[in-house]
Each structure stands twice: as structure tokens, then as C-alpha cells.
Amino acid sequence: MRLAIADDSALFRNGLILxxxxxxxxxxxxxxxxxxxxxxxxxxxxxxxxLDLRMPPTFTGEGISTAAQIxxxxxxxxxxxxxxxxxxxxxxxxxxxxxxxxxxxxKDNVTDADNLISQLDRIVSGETVIxxxxxxxxxxxxxxxxxxxxxxxRERDVLGRMAEGRSNVGIAQDLYLSPRTVxxxxxxxxxxxxxDQTDTDNNRIRAVLTFxxxxxx
Amino acid sequence: xxxxxxxxxxxxARDGSPRWRGGVRLLRPWRFYLLAGAILAxxxxxxxxxxxxxxxxTPALGVxxxxxxxxxxxxxxxxxxxxxxxxxxxxxxxAGTLRSLDFVDAWNTGPWPVYAVVFGAADRVFGxxxxxxYPWPRLSRPQRIYLIAxxxxxxxxxxxxxxxxxxxxxxxxxxxxxxxxxxxxxxxKLIDLILSCGEGIxxxxxxxxxxxRLLETKGLDRIVIAPIMAAGLAAxxxxxxxxxxxxFSSISTGPTGAYLxxxxxxxxxxxAFLVAVIQRALLARNLAELSAKIAIGADLGSxxxxxxxxxxxxxxxxxxxxxxxxxxxxxxxxxxxGGGPDAGVALVPAPADSRLVExxxxxxxxxxxxxxxxxxxxxxxxxxxxxxxxxxxxxxxxQLQAQSARAELDHVRASRARIIxxxxxxxxxxxxxxxxxxxxxxxxxxxxxxxxxAHTADxxxxxxxxxxxxxLGEVLAKLRDxxxxxxxxxxxxxxxxxxxxxxxxxxxxxxxxxxxPDRAAPGVEAAAYFVACExxxxxxxxxxxxxxxxxxxxxxxxxxxxxxDDGIGGADPAGSGLANIVDRVSALDGETSxxxxxxxxxxxxxxxxxx
Numbered sequence: 001m002r003l004a005i006a007d008d009s010a011l012f013r014n015g016l017i018l019x020x021x022x023x024x025x026x027x028x029x030x031x032x033x034x035x036x037x038x039x040x041x042x043x044x045x046x047x048x049x050x051l052d053l054r055m056p057p058t059f060t061g062e063g064i065s066t067a068a069q070i071x072x073x074x075x076x077x078x079x080x081x082x083x084x085x086x087x088x089x090x091x092x093x094x095x096x097x098x099x100x101x102x103x104x105x106x107k108d109n110v111t112d113a114d115n116l117i118s119q120l121d122r123i124v125s126g127e128t129v130i131x132x133x134x135x136x137x138x139x140x141x142x143x144x145x146x147x148x149x150x151x152x153x154r155e156r157d158v159l160g161r162m163a164e165g166r167s168n169v170g171i172a173q174d175l176y177l178s179p180r181t182v183x184x185x186x187x188x189x190x191x192x193x194x195x196d197q198t199d200t201d202n203n204r205i206r207a208v209l210t211f212x213x214x215x216x217x
Numbered sequence: 218x219x220x221x222x223x224x225x226x227x228x229x230a231r232d233g234s235p236r237w238r239g240g241v242r243l244l245r246p247w248r249f250y251l252l253a254g255a256i257l258a259x260x261x262x263x264x265x266x267x268x269x270x271x272x273x274x275t276p277a278l279g280v281x282x283x284x285x286x287x288x289x290x291x292x293x294x295x296x297x298x299x300x301x302x303x304x305x306x307x308x309x310x311x312a313g314t315l316r317s318l319d320f321v322d323a324w325n326t327g328p329w330p331v332y333a334v335v336f337g338a339a340d341r342v343f344g345x346x347x348x349x350x351y352p353w354p355r356l357s358r359p360q361r362i363y364l365i366a367x368x369x370x371x372x373x374x375x376x377x378x379x380x381x382x383x384x385x386x387x388x389x390x391x392x393x394x395x396x397x398x399x400x401x402x403x404x405x406k407l408i409d410l411i412l413s414c415g416e417g418i419x420x421x422x423x424x425x426x427x428x429x430r431l432l433e434t435k436g437l438d439r440i441v442i443a444p445i446m447a448a449g450l451a452a453x454x455x456x457x458x459x460x461x462x463x464x465f466s467s468i469s470t471g472p473t474g475a476y477l478x479x480x481x482x483x484x485x486x487x488x489a490f491l492v493a494v495i496q497r498a499l500l501a502r503n504l505a506e507l508s509a510k511i512a513i514g515a516d517l518g519s520x521x522x523x524x525x526x527x528x529x530x531x532x533x534x535x536x537x538x539x540x541x542x543x544x545x546x547x548x549x550x551x552x553x554x555g556g557g558p559d560a561g562v563a564l565v566p567a568p569a570d571s572r573l574v575e576x577x578x579x580x581x582x583x584x585x586x587x588x589x590x591x592x593x594x595x596x597x598x599x600x601x602x603x604x605x606x607x608x609x610x611x612x613x614x615x616q617l618q619a620q621s622a623r624a625e626l627d628h629v630r631a632s633r634a635r636i637i638x639x640x641x642x643x644x645x646x647x648x649x650x651x652x653x654x655x656x657x658x659x660x661x662x663x664x665x666x667x668x669x670x671a672h673t674a675d676x677x678x679x680x681x682x683x684x685x686x687x688x689l690g691e692v693l694a695k696l697r698d699x700x701x702x703x704x705x706x707x708x709x710x711x712x713x714x715x716x717x718x719x720x721x722x723x724x725x726x727x728x729x730x731x732x733x734p735d736r737a738a739p740g741v742e743a744a745a746y747f748v749a750c751e752x753x754x755x756x757x758x759x760x761x762x763x764x765x766x767x768x769x770x771x772x773x774x775x776x777x778x779x780x781x782d783d784g785i786g787g788a789d790p791a792g793s794g795l796a797n798i799v800d801r802v803s804a805l806d807g808e809t810s811x812x813x814x815x816x817x818x819x820x821x822x823x824x825x826x827x828x
Contacts, residue, residue: 009657015664022671059649060710084656084697087707088722089715108693111663111686113671137722 001120004029004044006037006066007052007082016050016110023113025120032056034066041070041077047124048078053090064090068097078123082107086134092212095128100205103129103165122165128205129165130212136160138211148214150192158185163208253294260290260310264317271323275473281480282317285487289313292487299494301596305351309487312343316483322389330389331396334379338371338416341456344486345423348449349430351490352441352497352596360426367419374412381405413460420457424450436529437500437600438593441493448489455482500600503527507604511611517586520608524588527604528597533590535608538576573601577609585612630806634740637804641704641743648704656696663689708746712736713769716746724757727764735771741825744805745769745778748798752780752821755794760784760819771827775807778823787815798823 003025007013010032017027029040033056037049049070053063063081070079080103081094091104103123109131110116119129139160151159154175161171172182190196193210195203264286265272272279293309296302319340322333342364349360356364382405384395427446434442459479462472510523521535571592577585588608594601663686670682700706708716714732721728736742749767756762762784770777788795790811798821802809807825 007657009653009661011661012657012664013661015661015668018668019664022668054652054706054710059653084652084660085707085719087711087715087719089707089711089718107660108663108690111667111690113667 001025001048001117001124002028002046003120004031004037004041004046004049005051006031006034006049006055008032008055009052012052012107019111019113019116023117025117034062034069037066038069038073042073045074045077048080048120050080050082050120053081053083053085061090061093064094064097067094067102071098071102076101076126078120079103080105080120080123080129082110084108086131086137088134088138088212091130091134092209095205095209095212100128100202101126104131104134105129106131106133109133119165122167127165127167128163128208130163130208132164135163135211138163138214147193147210151189155185155189155192158182159189159207159211162186162189162204163211249298253297256310257287257290257294260314261287264314267318267321268323270325271320274323278473278477278480279320281477281484282320285480285483286313286317288484288487289316292490295494296490299497300598301354302352305347305490308343308347308350309490312340312347313487315340315343325390326392328394330384330387330393331379334387335372335375337375342368342371344452344483345449347490348445348486349426351445351493352438363419363422363426370412370415370419374408374415377408378405378412381408409464413464416460417457420453420460423453427453434593436531436591436593437597440500440529441496444489444492444496445486448485451482452479452486455479497597500597501603504600504603504607508607508611511608516615517612520586520612524590524604524608528590528594528601530591530594533588535586535588537586538584575601575605577605577612579613579616585609585616633804637740641740644704645709645739648700648706651696651700651703652706656693656700659689659693659696663693704743705746708742709739713742713745713749716742717749717767717769720750720753721767724753726757726762728753729764729766732767732769733771737771737776737827740805741776741827744801744807744825745776745823747801748778748821748823749780751794751798752782752819755788756780756782756784756819759794760786760788762818773827775827776825778825779820781818781820783818785815786813786817786819788813788819795821 001024003020005013005016005027007016007030013030013032017030020027028044028046029037031037031040034051037051041049051063051066053061055062055066063083067079067081070077078101079098081090082105083090084107086106094102094104101123103119105116105119122129139156148156148159157175158171161174166174168182168186169179171177172179175182177185189207190203193207195206195210261283264283268279268283271282290310290313293306293311293313296306296309299306315336319333319337322330324330345367346356346364349364350356380396380398381401382395383397383400384391384393386400386402386405387395389395427449430442431439431446455478459472459475462475466472504527507523507527510526511520517535517537521533524535525531525533573590573592573594575588575590577588579585586609588605590601666682666686666689670679673679673682705716705719707719712734714730714734717730717732721730737745753765753767756765760782762782765780765782768777768779768781788811790796790799790813795811798811799809802823802825805825807823809824810822811819812822813819
């Protein structure tokens with residue numbers, strides 16, 4: 001897998017590159033700001049980009065705006081935003097801006113090399129990946145009223161796994177269910193969240209977005 | 218600009234040039250006293266000569282008469298120096314002089330007995346005039362008519378008595394000159410009776426005048442004239458007693474005892490005038506009290522109260538002039554009303570014509586307030602002016618103090634805002650340093666550790682790496698908590714909405730957030746964030762709440778934050794949590810209202826100005 005990296009911390013960048021290369025990935029470019037990343041990948045498009053949420057010049061949400069620009073130029077490239085902030089608002093902003101083939105992971109959790117590579121694979125294949133610790137917290141959170149309330153506990157588990165980027169087969173393995181049962185749960189989740197039954201791919205993203213936004217409702 | 222009922226009491230013009238009509242007042246003190254001494258000596262000699270036979274025949278009466286005369290003259294002379302009382306002064310001097318001349322008939326020769334009979338009551342006319350006049354600028358019309366009638370009655374009556382009698386019939390020696398045109402004892406007796414009855418009526422009328430004056434006057438006037446009216450009453454009663462006694466005695470000898478009593482009573486009249494003069498002088502002592510009263514707190518109310526007390530005028534009013542704080546508005550207002558230099562007065566509701574008005578000004582001549590008082594106080598101009606000046610000073614001081622206090626407060630507020638701002642900036646810098654420095658460094662280290670693990674197959678080394686990575690993860694979590702505690706990065710990056718969502722995610726209760734994505738000033742956001750966190754933590758820890766709503770409204774001028782829970786209520790506003798909220802909000806000049814009835818949840822509403 002060919003990857004381009006943008007992170008203003010050279011120390012973290014170098015560590016990450018070591019880790020990725022040890023896992024067999026190839027790093028085609030490493031830069032410290034979003035604008036440089038856009039210039040690099042135009043010349044040599046990678047399979048996916050990994051970028052920091054907070055970068056120069058303002059150290060606020062540069063990662064998200066850079067991701068949006070990249071997606072507008074290239075519909076297929078995988079985009080992984082790394083952050084130290086476990087907030088749903090950044091994740092949902094990112095999903096809003098980018099749509100598919102995107103991931104929001106916490107830097108603390110990328111040190112598991114195998115897991116990182118498999119998440120990058122899912123992103124490259126167009127899926128949406130949200131850090132499991134964010135999903136876990138969202139599932140635990142009590143809320144007053146939300147469309148998520150309509151889901152039963154099993155359906156909520158399925159939605160959480162969808163948010164983490166698992167396929168139906170993966171979810172079936174995680175929850176010790178048959179793939180057909182998972183499929184039935186997924187259909188129920190879409191129906192209860194009021195999503196179109198036919199457009200399965202986009203529905204997964206919309207379901208995850210609804211899930212993330214339930215934090216706000 | 219002063220409105221007072223009469224020009225006679227014209228006070229000095231503003232430029233300070235005196236406008237007394239009395240030339241005496243312009244004399245230097247030693248010259249005045251020299252002149253007064255000469256007059257006293259001259260008139261004293263005149264009276265002594267007139268009283269010489271009386272002094273020999275009835276020494277007691279002579280001495281009393283002379284004493285009364287001299288007291289009158291002396292009082293008159295002293296009154297000459299009182300503003301506007303020159304007429305009264307001369308009246309007293311004349312009354313005193315004439316009083317002893319009445320007893321010139323004791324010479325019992327030449328025209329003196331006739332003079333004494335005809336002009337014997339002249340001193341009373343002048344005395345009545347002085348009593349009615351003091352300290353007013355002029356007599357009222359009824360009073361003038363009364364005095365003219367009295368004078369006419371006395372002169373006519375007494376002339377009639379003289380022409381219908383002879384020196385012998387009246388008991389005087391034949392050497393006296395007597396114009397006996399129509400000697401008729403019967404007629405004489407009748408005329409004497411009518412004359413006496415008339416005098417009785419005049420005496421009663423005069424008493425009525427005195428009583429009316431006492432009832433009509435109030436305030437300082439009453440304090441001053443009360444002794445004079447009392448002495449006047451006594452004198453009239455004594456004179457009436459003498460008149461009754463005279464009916465039963467011959468004119469020439471007269472009722473010595475009654476004369477003696479009357480003489481003693483008469484002395485109280487000039488003494489009362491002296492008391493009045495002293496009283497007026499003593500009023501200045503009130504000024505010291507005034508200063509003491511308004512020194513404590515010179516707001517308009519206390520100045521009004523102090524002036525009313527000092528000047529004995531319960532109708533006195535002190536009004537603040539609109540816009541007196543800002544020079545431009547006061548001037549503008551005055552010009553708009555078409556006023557001259559004293560146009561400040563035009564701003565005040567027009568007082569009744571007979572009110573005394575004085576404007577208090579700043580040193581720059583700008584009107585601060587206006588004093589409206591009873592016109593009678595024009596007679597106590599010195600006292601009034603001094604009192605107004607004292608109040609003016611107090612009001613000016615108060616104004617200055619308020620101005621400097623305001624400036625100081627502004628200064629403190631500004632510096633407090635700077636300190637808060639600087640503290641906030643420092644915390645944000647610290648948080649960023651931790652996040653972008655140490656945290657990224659450690660994260661890179663964790664990645665390196667993981668990468669290194671790929672290069673070893675040794676199970677012990679792998680286990681050691683794994684352990685190191687777990688511990689590194691714990692260090693990172695602690696570091697993140699520390700950075701978040703110093704300043705939540707989400708707050709600077711995503712504003713209140715993002716930061717409070719993050720807080721809500723971590724709390725184990727249902728939280729409804731209604732927060733616009735709009736941003737406010739960093740200090741305001743930080744305070745609102747702090748308040749929300751404190752309130753949410755209270756809802757979890759103390760209120761036993763199951764749900765909370767957090768509402769934020771961000772306007773142009775202020776941020777409003779409302780946190781309402783469904784907990785047990787009854788929160789203690791003095792408790793550290795709520796006290797911290799109040800402190801934090803008031804540090805930004807905001808306001809906090811806490812509503813926490815027991816059993817009905819807690820509602821905290823905070824308003825922070827966004828300046």
C-alpha cells in the first residue's frame with residue numbers, strides 16, 4: 001500500500017513511518033502541512049493519505065479542510081485523519097466533508113500495526129472508519145431522546161461495529177451471529193433511522209453519521 | 218438671579234459692590250461708633266434735661282424713664298448697622314428720645330406742659346411703627362392706614378383736650394402757656410373719655426396685628442420676631458394700663474406707679490430688638506451644624522435635609538440639574554431654552570414668583586443643582602448664601618469623588634480583564650506546548666516501539682515491548698488529562714458547542730445541549746465553559762439529576778448560558794461550587810441567577826457581557 005503522510009510533528013511522523021514500513025507499506029511522501037500534502041499527491045497519487053487533525057498554520061481543524069480538498073480532487077483516494085481528540089464533532093465534520101473512504105482514528109490507537117493496516121485497507125476500499133473508543137463512548141452515553149433510541153441493544157451493537165468500519169461478515173464474526181442475521185439487523189437499522197433501503201453503501205455512511213450526530217441531538 | 222419680593226433688601230450685586238442705601242453702613246467701624254456715641258450723648262443730655270424735675274420729684278420714675286430712653290436709643294444705633302433696618306433704627310432712636318421728652322411737663326412752665334399733653338403719645342407711634350416694620354422691608358397697607366389713623370387720632374384728640382381745658386384745670390402752674398380756646402370742663406371730660414376709648418381700640422388693633430404677624434411668619438422669621446412681638450404685646454398692655462390709670466388721675470401728676478411699670482416693661486422692647494439682632498447673628502452658628510451634617514454624605518437628599526433644618530424652611534427644595542454631569546448637555550440645554558448666563562434656572566420647573574432661587578455651580582461655572590427656598594430667606598441673605606455655598610462645596614466634592622471613584626473602578630476593571638486574558642492565553646499556550654510537544658513526542662515513541670517489535674521474534678523482548686507500550690499509553694492518557702485540565706483544546710478550536718459536547722459525552726446522564734456554533738471572545742467562552750462544567754458536575758455529584766439541559770444564546774452584546782437539571786434542588790448558593798460560578802462570572806462583569814427550590818431541580822442562568 002502506497003501512503004503519503006502529513007504531520008507537523010517530525011518525531012511522530014518518523015515513528016509512524018517506521019511502523020508502517022515494518023508492516024510492509026510504502027511511504028511515498030512525508031510533509032508537515034496540508035498544502036504541501038496536496039502538492040505532493042498531485043505529482044504521485046498514493047492509495048491513501050494519513051494526516052494530522054491539527055497542523056500549521058492555525059493548529060485548529062486543518063486536517064479536515066485538507067481532507068475535503070483532497071476528496072474534491074480525487075474521489076477514490078483513502079483519507080485517514082489522525083487526532084488526539086476523541087470528539088464526535090470532529091469525526092462527524094470529517095464524514096460530512098469527505099463522505100466515503102475516510103477514517104478518524106486516535107493517535108494513541110495507531111500503535112497497533114496490524115489493526116492500522118487493516119483499517120487503512122477498509123478506508124481504501126471506500127468504507128468509513130471511526131475510532132472504536134469514540135464509538136464505545138457514544139454507545140455508552142445516555143441521551144434524552146434520539147433516533148438511536150429506536151434501536152434495540154443488538155442493533156445498536158451492529159451500528160457501532162458499522163461505525164468502526166466492519167463489514168457484515170466481520171460484524172457477524174465479532175458478535176457470533178450468522179451473516180444473514182447481521183444483514184437483517186443492518187436492514188432494521190437503516191429502516192429505523194429512516195434511510196433508503198436500496199442504496200446500501202451510502203446508507204452505511206449515513207447511518208454512521210446519524211450515529212455520530214446523535215451525540216448532538 | 219434672585220427673585221425676592223422687594224427691592225429694598227437688595228443684596229450686594231454679584232460683582233461685590235455694596236448697594237446699601239444707608240450711608241452709615243459705609244462708615245468705618247470706629248467712625249460709626251464715634252458718631253453713635255455722640256448721638257447717644259447728645260440725645261441722652263436732651264432727655265436728662267427734660268427729665269430733671271421728674272428726677273427730683275420722683276427719682277425712681279425719672280431713672281427708669283431715662284434708662285428706657287437710653288436703651289431705645291442705644292438699640293436703634295446698633296440696628297443702624299443692620300442691613301435694611303435703617304428706618305426701624307431711627308424709629309427706635311426717636312421713640313427713645315421722645316419717651317423721656319414726654320416727661321418735660323414736670324418743668325411745669327412755658328410751653329412744655331402743652332407739648333407733653335399733645336405729643337405725649339408720639340413715642341408710642343414710632344414704637345408701633347418699629348415693631349410692625351421689623352424686619353420686613355415695608356409696612357403693609359392696613360398697617361400704614363393704622364399708623365396714620367393712630368397719629369391723627371392722637372394729635373386731634375389731644376389738641377381738643379388742650380383747647381377745652383386750662384392750665385389750672387389740668388393741674389399745671391399758671392406760668393405754663395396754655396391755649397385755652399374753649400374751656401369747658403364737661404366737654405373736656407367727654408373728649409378725654411372718647412380719646413381714651415379710641416386709644417383702647419387702637420391698642421387692641423395693635424395687639425391683633427402682632428398676633429397675626431406671629432401666626433403668619435414661619436421659619437427663621439418667627440425665631441427672630443417672636444421676642445419682639447412678645448415685648449410689643451407687653452408694652453401695649455402696659456400702656457393700656459397706664460391709660461386706664463390716667464383716667465383716674467390728673468394729667469399733670471399722673472399715675473406714677475403705672476408710669477413706673479410701663480417704663481420697666483418698655484425696656485423689654487429695645488431688649489427684644491437686641492435679642493433679635495443677636496439671634497440673627499447666632500444663626501450663623503447653624504452653618505457649622507450644616508457643614509457637619511452634610512460632611513457625612515453629600516447626596517442631594519442629605520443636602521436638602523440639612524438646608525431645610527439649617528434655614529428653617531421645610532419647603533426648601535434642592536434639584537439636580539439635568540445633564541449636570543456632562544458640560545455639553547447642560548450648556549446645550551440652557552442655550553436651547555434661550556437663556557442668558559443664568560439660564561440654568563430655566564431648566565427647573567418655574568417656581569412660584571415669590572421663591573428664592575440660587576444655582577449651585579462647579580468651579581467651571583457649570584450648574585450642578587438649584588436651590589429653591591422661601592422668599593423670606595432673602596432677609597437672611599448672608600446666611601442663605603453661606604449655606605448654599607457650603608452645600609455647593611459638598612456637592613462638588615461628592616461629584617469629584619464619584620468621578621474619581623468611577624475612573625478608579627474603570628481602571629480596576631480594565632486591569633482585571635487584562636489579567637484574566639493573560640491567564641487564559643498562558644493556559645492555552647501551555648496546553649498547546651504539551652499537546653504539540655511532549656504528547657507528539659511520546660506518540661512517535663510509541664510508534665517506534667511498535668515498529669521495533671516487528672524486528673524481534675524473541676518472546677521475552679516482545680513481552681517487554683508490549684509492556685512498555687501499555688505503560689506509554691497510560692502516560693499519554695495522563696498527559697492528555699493534564700493538558701485538558703489546563704485548557705480544553707476543543708474550546709479554542711470548536712468553541713463552546715464542541716467543547717461542551719465533549720464534556721457531555723463523558724458524563725453519565727442525559728444532557729440536552731442547545732448551543733449555536735457561533736463563537737464569542739475567548740475569555741467569555743472560557744468562563745461559560747467553566748460555569749457549565751461546574752454546574753454539570755454539581756448536577757451529577759449533588760443534585761442526583763437524571764437529565765440536564767444546557768442552553769447557550771450568543772448575542773452581540775452578551776452571552777447567555779442556562780443550565781437546568783431535574784435533580785433534588787435546594788442548592789446552597791454559598792457552597793463552593795456555586796460561589797465559584799458567581800465569582801467567575803462577576804469577574805467579567807456578568808450576572809448569575811440561581812434558582813434551586815428544594816425538590817424542583819436547579820436552574821442557573823448566567824449572563825456575561827461580550828464587550
